[in-house]
Amino acid sequence: MPLDQSFVGRSYPPTAPYEVGREKIREFAEAVGDANPAYTDPEAAKALGHPDVIAPPTFVFAIAFRAAGKVIEDPQLGLDYSRVVHGDQKFAYSRPVRAGDRLSVTSTIESIRSMAGNDIMDVRGEIRDEAGGHVVTTIIKLVARAAEEG
Amino acid sequence: MVAKVAYDAVETGTELPAQSFPVTRETLVRYAGASGDFNPIHWNERFAREVGLPDVIAHGMFTMAEAIRVVTDWAGDPGAVVDYGVRFTKPVVVPDDGVGAVIEVSGKVAQKLDDEARTVRVDLTATSGGQKVLGMSRAVVRLA
Numbered sequence: 001m002p003l004d005q006s007f008v009g010r011s012y013p014p015t016a017p018y019e020v021g022r023e024k025i026r027e028f029a030e031a032v033g034d035a036n037p038a039y040t041d042p043e044a045a046k047a048l049g050h051p052d053v054i055a056p057p058t059f060v061f062a063i064a065f066r067a068a069g070k071v072i073e074d075p076q077l078g079l080d081y082s083r084v085v086h087g088d089q090k091f092a093y094s095r096p097v098r099a100g101d102r103l104s105v106t107s108t109i110e111s112i113r114s115m116a117g118n119d120i121m122d123v124r125g126e127i128r129d130e131a132g133g134h135v136v137t138t139i140i141k142l143v144a145r146a147a148e149e150g
Numbered sequence: 151m152v153a154k155v156a157y158d159a160v161e162t163g164t165e166l167p168a169q170s171f172p173v174t175r176e177t178l179v180r181y182a183g184a185s186g187d188f189n190p191i192h193w194n195e196r197f198a199r200e201v202g203l204p205d206v207i208a209h210g211m212f213t214m215a216e217a218i219r220v221v222t223d224w225a226g227d228p229g230a231v232v233d234y235g236v237r238f239t240k241p242v243v244v245p246d247d248g249v250g251a252v253i254e255v256s257g258k259v260a261q262k263l264d265d266e267a268r269t270v271r272v273d274l275t276a277t278s279g280g281q282k283v284l285g286m287s288r289a290v291v292r293l294a
Binding site for chain 1: 152171177180181183184185186187210211212214215216218219222223226227228229231232233234235236237238286
């Protein structure tokens with residue numbers, strides 16, 4: 001059964017704030033082997049014009065993906081997550097994520113398409129700080145492969 | 151935001167310094183912990199084979215994180231990245247052979263977008279074992 005097109009445009013309530021910590025950013029930067037001092041040294045980040053250490057560009061994915069879980073697990077939508085792969089990923093930044101941010105995500109089903117039995121769904125995450133300022137928009141494209149015959 | 155590369159100093163076709171990123175099972179375990187993505191296809195060979203994969207594969211988001219380093223190392227300020235997107239075309243297979251895999255990333259300025267905002271589009275190419283692992287891999291960066 002293809003996914004119901006009427007879910008396109010459906011939004012989910014904003015998530016409780018995720019507080020971005022300096023040490024979590026450091027852990028992530030070390031895990032990807034990136035020694036850029038803007039991720040770990042507040043003075044280096046300030047020299048670049050940032051108020052505190054900033055996070056690597058893809059750091060915020062974990063926050064967006066957790067929020068997208070509300071969509072993925074929506075029983076009314078009925079997505080079979082065991083068949084899902086991550087197709088595309090996009091980020092559009094107003095500013096970098098930084099330590100001290102309290103980020104809230106509003107997830108929206110941007111599109112649903114059916115191609116050769118696969119369901120392709122774009123989930124948009126609008127990520128805002130505590131003051132309501134836009135930080136980054138993420139687009140997670142999920143592809144649910146066609147169920148196997150028989 | 152203070153990129154160290156001047157907009158006026160680049161043109162369409164300017165190449166960014168290419169980089170190679172080694173990936174071992176240890177790398178994937180560390181990335182799983184840091185990112186919170188504990189899908190067993192990224193650390194459990196038995197599970198990976200059961201779901202039809204040739205072996206354990208790297209997290210797509212790990213590859214995406216490595217590819218943008220070609221841009222952030224070049225620009226100096228990671229905060230200069232305005233836009234970044236990729237398509238996951240092929241998995242990076244990471245065997246448990248003491249060597250692992252290598253992700254090779256190159257990039258070049260594809261287009262100067264906006265003289266006022268000083269933004270350029272960089273197109274990235276990421277391969278592993280001779281196969282393209284990312285498609286449509288593009289970043290928009292604000293230069294000095």
